[in-house]
Amino acid sequence: MVMTKDVLFSLTKGAFAPQEEMLEVARKKGKLFIGIPKEIAYQENRVALVPDAVALLVNNGHKIIIEAGAGKAASFEDNDYSEAGAEIVYSPNDVYKADVIFKIAPPTLEEVELMQPKQTLFSALQLTVQPQDFLKKLITKKLNCIAYELIIDEAGIFPVIRAMGEIAGGASILIAAELLSNANNGVGAILGGISGISPTEVVIIGAGTVGEFAARAAIGLGATVKVFDSSTSRLRRLQNQLGSRVFTSVIVPKVLEKHLKTADVAIGALRATKGRTPCIVTDTMVSEMKTGSVIVDVSIDQGGVFETSKVTNHTKPVFRKHGVIHYCVPNIPSRVARTASYAFSNIFSQIILNMGDEGGIDSIIRKDSGLRNGVYIYNGILTNQYLGEAFNLPFKDINLLMAAL
Numbered sequence: 001m002v003m004t005k006d007v008l009f010s011l012t013k014g015a016f017a018p019q020e021e022m023l024e025v026a027r028k029k030g031k032l033f034i035g036i037p038k039e040i041a042y043q044e045n046r047v048a049l050v051p052d053a054v055a056l057l058v059n060n061g062h063k064i065i066i067e068a069g070a071g072k073a074a075s076f077e078d079n080d081y082s083e084a085g086a087e088i089v090y091s092p093n094d095v096y097k098a099d100v101i102f103k104i105a106p107p108t109l110e111e112v113e114l115m116q117p118k119q120t121l122f123s124a125l126q127l128t129v130q131p132q133d134f135l136k137k138l139i140t141k142k143l144n145c146i147a148y149e150l151i152i153d154e155a156g157i158f159p160v161i162r163a164m165g166e167i168a169g170g171a172s173i174l175i176a177a178e179l180l181s182n183a184n185n186g187v188g189a190i191l192g193g194i195s196g197i198s199p200t201e202v203v204i205i206g207a208g209t210v211g212e213f214a215a216r217a218a219i220g221l222g223a224t225v226k227v228f229d230s231s232t233s234r235l236r237r238l239q240n241q242l243g244s245r246v247f248t249s250v251i252v253p254k255v256l257e258k259h260l261k262t263a264d265v266a267i268g269a270l271r272a273t274k275g276r277t278p279c280i281v282t283d284t285m286v287s288e289m290k291t292g293s294v295i296v297d298v299s300i301d302q303g304g305v306f307e308t309s310k311v312t313n314h315t316k317p318v319f320r321k322h323g324v325i326h327y328c329v330p331n332i333p334s335r336v337a338r339t340a341s342y343a344f345s346n347i348f349s350q351i352i353l354n355m356g357d358e359g360g361i362d363s364i365i366r367k368d369s370g371l372r373n374g375v376y377i378y379n380g381i382l383t384n385q386y387l388g389e390a391f392n393l394p395f396k397d398i399n400l401l402m403a404a405l
Contacts, residue, residue: 030359032352035098036066036086041105043314045073045337046344048102048122051080053349058085062356067095074337100361102348112137118379120144120361122348125376135382135391142380144361148347152370162209163343168332169213169269172296173202173221175332176265179294179318179325186325187292189264192221199224203259205251205280205305206269207234210298212241214267219244226259228280229270257285264290268297268305276303283307283322291323301330366402 034057036048047070049057054064064086068078078088089095096114101107103123107115112134115121121138125147138145153159177191178184180200193199202218204211207229215238218225226247229235235248249255260266260281266289270277277299286295286308297309304310308321312328314335319326333340351371358364365372375398376384388395 030356030363032062032356032360033099034062034064034352035095035101036064036070037092037095037101037103037111038067038070039073039104040108040111043331043334044105045334046104046341047071047074047076047337048104048341048344048348050074050341050345051076051084051086053345054081054086055084056349057352060353060356062352063087063098065089065095065098067092071341074341076338076341100352100355104344109134109137112141115141115143117141118143120146122146122148122351124149135387135393138377139380139382139393143377144365144375144379145377146371146374147376148374150374150376151347151351152373154370159347160344163347164333164340165209165271166213167336167340167343168298169210169215170217171332171336172210172214172267172269172298173217173265175327175335176202176267176294176296177221179296179327180264180292186294189292191218191265192223194222200264201226201259201262202265202267203228203256203263204267204269205229205256206267206271206299207231207238207248208269208271210269210271211267212238214269214298215242215246218265219246223265226263228256228259251280253285256280257288260285261288262290263293265294265296266306268295268299268309270299270305272302277305279303279305279307281306281308286324287322289322289324292325294325294327296327298332300328304328365398372398372402 057064066081066086066088068088068090071081082088093114096116100120106123106126121143149158149160151160180186180189180191182188189200191200200223202223202225204214204225204227207227211227215225215227227235227238228249228251230251232250239246239248286306295306297304297306299305300309300311309326309328311330312319314329317327317329355361355364358367365375376387378398378401381401382388382393382395383398385395
């Protein structure tokens with residue numbers, strides 16, 4: 001077939017004409033509706049998101065609704081949140097209309113009643129101390145429930161436990177310093193050391209995150225630090241992290257007792273993987289400690305390291321036994337609620353951004369194994385083995401559920 005010049009021109013002229021640019025079609029991001037209720041748990045002063053994080057999330061297209069007064073205990077005003085782009089509401093009923101709820105403390109039975117079917121809840125777990133019907137109500141509403149303390153990040157650590165442990169460890173030394181002073185009816189000693197005076201002796205039982213940051217704070221003040229733990233590998237890691245040689249020892253009762261007798265401060269920093277923290281220090285060992293010395297039992301939320309410990313609160317935080325001052329408040333990070341809220345917010349805001357990028361909770365649970373580790377109820381199906389065994393309820397492995405979808 002012979003083509004004329006006119007035919008060839010008509011076929012080729014479009015090739016030289018300006019063409020519309022073909023861009024890669026971006027994945028459509030999900031816009032999330034996030035609710036932040038006011039915490040009603042006793043002396044829970046923290047809030048899940050700070051105003052700076054709210055501004056970031058709103059600028060990314062997410063809707064944030066927050067109950068009036070939710071940030072007040074952490075020194076964040078409602079006006080701070082409204083200026084950041086959040087909607088302020090005056091009833092928890094309105095907050096629980098959101099698709100995703102972020103809380104610090106576990107919801108009460110009354111709060112569970114306000115929740116909507118298919119809603120997603122991020123909060124602390126702590127369900128083993130709840131009645132069985134509490135767990136059943138979460139299941140009946142076919143909720144997605146995620147325990148933030150069980151979430152694992154890309155580095156393989158539990159970011160919330162790490163952050164709160166850092167705060168509790170550092171704060172424990174500052175608390176001890178206050179309790180040693182005359183202002184708090186202490187012996188009138190400074191925690192640390194100055195020229196010509198023997199430094200304060202601090203014994204730390206536990207070489208995890210709490211123990212590490214307690215040691216950092218005490219060393220920074222000039223105290224003599226002695227760390228005990230049942231694991232030599234944790235003790236070795238602690239020395240590597242601190243970058244300095246400190247006295248370390250495995251937990252041997254006779255050795256521990258000897259060093260407690262001369263200690264000015266003792267920190268309980270053991271954490272049990274499940275169940276109760278082992279009681280390491282007996283009543284007799286405490287009775288042999290110096291009068292006016294201080295015990296800060298950070299492990300009290302899991303039973304306590306010291307036999308003499310009993311739970312106190314932020315209003316009446318201390319008591320004396322055998323002449324030793326005991327501080328046994330289970331929620332130390334709530335004492336510095338603003339700092340703790342920023343720590344929570346840094347973690348939660350990134351989770352929300354990732355959820356939006358992946359298009360919602362189902363997609364990110366399927367893709368993110370670290371977040372999936374925190375899921376204990378998925379679409380009303382119990383996925384936590386320990387809860388299933390504790391409450392004698394059927395459960396399914398979350399990984400098998402994901403594979404079936």
